[in-house]
Amino acid sequence: MVSTVHAPRRMPSAIGFGRSRPDSERAPRSFWFDPRFAIGVGLVIVSVLGVVGVVTAADSSVLVYAARSALVPGDRVTPGDLDARSVRLGSLGVRYLREGDVPREGFVVTRPVSAGELVPSSALGEVAGAVGAPVVVGVNGELARSIAEGSIVDLWSAKEADDHVFGPPSVLVDSATVVRVIAKDGVIVDRTVQSVELLVPRTKIAAVLESIANSDALSLVPTSIPAKG
Secondary structure: OOOOOOOOOOOOOOEOOOEOOOHHHOOOOOOOOOHHHHHHHHHHHHHHHHHHHHHHHHOOOEEEEEEOOOEOOOOEEOHHHEEEEEEOOHHHHHHEOEOOOOOOOOEEEOOOEOOOOEOEHHHEEOHHHOOEEEEEEEEEOOOOOOOOOOOEEEEEEEOEEEOOEEOOOEEEEEEEEEEEEOOOOOOOOOOOEEEEEEEEEHHHHHHHHHHHHOOOEEEEEEOOOOOOO
């Protein structure tokens, strides 16, 4: 009896059966691109740029000067009398005094500026062009309630005709500016006379000093009454 010798069965190769190919033998993946992704990224970029533009525009502030204390016509102003403030005024910024606009010799105030108010460029004049000078006058009687620092008043004068009899008054200086109302200090003071410092045109100084020397009766009349106060 002939025995049959069977050859051992060869197991199938592991390659391709139960094992993955090496990475070097993998098929390359095709690049996938979705237009909607690109559109989304573009919208995000545009949105960020828009926000940056809005913030930049909103922060377009400039440094302008504000009066540290009340300024009256005739005052000589230097940078030390002003406070620099960062404000957003847009196109109106050119109307106000900016940092660096005040020369070393300063400016002369041409109209009243309240304490804390932004200083308009139109309220300042050259030092060489000052046309007013301060004069202290004694006013008989009480002052009108609206008369205060910075008020615009007319100075009236009445000459003494006979003993303690005065003639009709007339305007000695129109549109003078009150620099300050001088407080009455001391124990012995004349309560019937109120001293007021006025800024008057230089062309009127001689007439005012003459009226004071002649003991004329002087009075102050406001040119306008403020809406408040």
